[in-house]
Amino acid sequence: MIAPLEQVWNAIDPERLQRTLMEMIDIYSPSGKEEDIQLYLEEHLAATGIPVLRQEVEEERYNLISIMGKGEPSLYLVGHVDTVAAWDIDEYAAVEEWGVVRGLGAADMKGGCAAMVEAWLALATLPEVERPSLGLLLVVGEEENGDGSARFLQETVPEWVVIGEPTSMLPAFSHYGYMEVALTTQGRRTHSSLPELGHNAIESMLRVLLLLERLPLFDQEKGQLVYSIREMSSARAGFVVPDRCEAWIDLHLSPLLDPAVVRREVEKVIEKARSSIKGLALEVGFEFEAGGYQMDLKNSMVEILEDAYPRLNLPLNFVPFRSHSDGNLFFQAGSQPLILGPGSLETAHTAEEQTSLAEVEAAARVYTALALGHAGAGRKV
Incomplete structure (x- = not known):
């Protein structure tokens, strides 16, 4: 009872x-x-x-x-x-x-x-x-x-x-599913007044992020995926061109979207970035994913x-x-x-x-x- x-x-x-x-x-x-x-x-x-x-x-x-x-x-x-x-x-x-x-x-x-x-x-x-x-x-x-x-x-x-x-x-x-992606770009540090002698890691990161944003899968109006740049930081010591930049991206996937599909699409963009962005040194880590x-x-x-x-x-x-x-x-x-x-x-x-x-x-x-x-x-x- x-x-x-x-x-x-x-x-x-x-x-x-x-x-x-x-x-x-x-x-x-x-x-x-x-x-x-x-x-x-x-x-x-x-x-x-x-x-x-x-x-x-x-x-x-x-x-x-x-x-x-x-x-x-x-x-x-x-x-x-x-x-x-x-x-x-x-x-x-x-x-x-x-x-x-x-x-x-x-x-x-x-x-x-x-x-x-x-x-x-x-x-x-x-x-x-x-x-x-x-x-x-x-x-x-x-x-x-x-x-x-x-x-x-x-x-x-x-x-x-x-x-x-x-x-x-x-x-x-x-x-929704979830993925967490870590990106790190490396550059070359020089005095801030002579940027042409160095390589700006922040500029490289921004170019990579712009390529990712244009990915059709990331079109938020279609509702397949929610894309959010959660954090971005760089080396800040001194009056210099930064030689390192890190970004963390949150991806929230609609219920039936397979994380493996998203990972493959992101990897294609990364390969495109490496071939099209001059001097790019980029590390990518898929830190977490859950369907x-x-x-x-x-x-x-x-x-x-x-x-x-x-x-x-x-x-x-x-x-x-x-x-x-x-x-x-x-x-x-x-x-x-x-x-x-x-x-x-x-x-x-x-x-x-x-x-x-x-x-x-x-x-x-x-x-x-x-x-x-x-x-x-x-x-x-």
């Missing part, structure tokens, strides 16, 4: 949820330095009496795993507790105004994590025999290389995962959402997730990921990062509906 959905929704505490979110944002937890927030969450979850296990990723870095119900769960709620580094170490903390919470990680993804924790606390109020079989996984390292999720997947590959990345509460059963995916919308999770969303007056529109996330890792390992959480990518990683308390509360309710619905109950009350 599993309790009706409305009973669990009544156990969700909006004030506790807001407090959890604000306290989580106030704990600075950039990738690699997640221990403080994991200690906070561990204590928070331990109050339910359900065991919380540490899964070591490396020294002083660990995932948190908790399981309720009987047997190994086929559904996990998954959130990453790390953030990017603060844009201003004095201004990253939480500020709430008119139901909107601003602060580092508010959208990506402490809002989603707080909603999952609140959903967990609400479900934990049920007698043991009425709890769904469900796992909660709070991972480290997503903003860097996904080492927390990769560690978890070494031991466990659930059938389903719900990942609370910011989607403005629009479910994403399809996901996207597109799942069939005829599945049990969609049915649960079709029941829950009208009750919450939420629009049910299915969208692809345009950024990289641990969803790529889970899909490649054999899980079926649903990306769904409060907040939006538009403000994530910026000084204006924010999410609304209404969306965070709605997320907690949707997560409980998915947990109960997946367990075979809670669809009709």
